[in-house]
Amino acid sequence: MSALKRTPLFPLYADFGAKTIDFGGWELPVQFSGIMKEHEAVRNRAGLFDVSHMGEILVSGEDAYPFLQRMLTNDLSRLKIGKAQYTLMANERGGTVDDLLVYRLGEREFLLVVNAANTEKDERWLTGHKTGDVAIENLSSRYAQLALQGPLAEKVLQKLAEDDLSALPFFGFRKDLSIGGVKALVSRTGYTGEDGFEIYLPPDEAPNLWRMILEAGAEEGVVPCGLGARDTLRFEACLPLYGQELSETISPLEAGLAFAVKVNKAEDFIGKAALAKELEEGPKRKIAGIEMLDKGVPRHGYRVLKDGREIGHITTGTHSPTLKKNIGLALIERDAAVPGTELEVEIRGKCLRARTVSTPFYKRNRQG
Structure with a gap:
């Protein structure tokens, strides 16, 4: 039996009272102070999550845009540099390979943030369909990811940010923001139904920034949060969880995600025929x-x-x-x-x- 993977934050878990579990091969905190307390904190103040287990895949090259238009259900032509988009990868039957966020870093450079348990599968899926001048790089080991979520998230993070965070729109990002002296990709996204930010930064910088954010948010009642609260929060907001609301045999349309399936975009994409038929007939x-x-x-x-x-x-x-x-x-x-x-x-x-x-x-x- 292989050892569980650990994030760069693992050495700090004990200091904050974490109770860990095996989550898809990762040893992650299910809770710190308690699921109910953490859930309430995010709904009313703010909570800090370690989500460094998520996968990051960089797709770049001259043909990166047309390649991803063929691989993803949403329409990348609507995605400007500096914005993120929720999208999915479908199989030929219209089932879901994965749901993900795609960040447009440049005209021909895209960062895909995928579900942790699907990272290797997604990399194989993309590589297996690669055509043209496209580079696919699994950069997951180069990133740690922190998520500060809740109505006071901006107020707290602004204490550590050099730039005005209020200027960052929903699903917007900056790839060079300074947070606590650390250069990071910061996006106004999350998985809780609340306002908040996801921070992608070098793994060795993550433990220090974790402590800095909790210290900066102490007055506002910010607490560290685990997977338990993350699940109850996303569930109340009806954000799908892969393996439950989505799978290889559950289509995006069955999951109520028609907004992210653009069957009328100019380019064909994998699963388009099956999804177009399902859309016409109704799931x-x-x-x-x-x-x-x-x-x-x-x-x-x-x-x-x-x-x-x-x-x-x-x-x-x-x-x-x-x-x-x-x-x-x-x-x-x-x-x-x-x-x-x-x-x-x-x-x-x-x-x-x-x-x-x-x-x-x-x-x-x-x-x-």
Whole structure:
């Protein structure tokens, strides 16, 4: 059995009370002070995450743009230098190879930030379809990544930044910002449903910046956060998790991500024919929000039934720290996905009542 991978922040975990778990081959903190406390901090103040396990793949060269237009479902022609875009890679059947962010560093230079467990798979997928003057480099070992998320994230990070962070738009980035004296790529992105920043920096600089951010945010109540809160936060905002809401057999359209699938862009892309057909006919299954009516917590993999007939399964479910309700996301037959439909979820051998509800469960109040 191979040893678990560790991020550059691992030596600091014990200092902050981290409880670690095996997450896709990485030894990562599931919590520090507690999932509920960390979740509440991000919703109301700010929290700091170590997400250095994420993968970074650089695609460059004269033909990088047309190559990625063929590999990605979204339309890169809409992506300006200095902006990031959410997109996906699809297989020929329309299933999802991965979902990712693409950063346009230059006219012919793009940084793909992919799911940690898929990094090697994604690199093989890209390399296997490479044509023309294209270089594909897995740069994951050259980056650590910190994510400061929450309504006070800008206020806290501004204490360490030389430039005005308020000028950085949502999904905008700067690749040369100075944060605490460290040059880093800083983007206004995240995976929590809140405002915030993701900071890509050299691994050896990460531990010191981690401490600096927590010190700068002490007055505002910033806390270190683990994977547990990251999951409950993204779930309430209905941001998909690969392996649950997305997979090789779950299409972006089934997951409600049609906004990132541009079947009308000029270039063909892998999976376009299957996705165009699915878009025209409507997906047979959909990810829907559900709320439990009976007492019980829906969990990943639990069966969903209607009138005693199985119609799908729970992809993610928990007790919502923000809403104080037992809720879930379920991949079910599309006719049952209409909000207000009564269903049953099988929990420990019992069929408990639930109903479909509108999503997202949580949406932040954007001011200004």
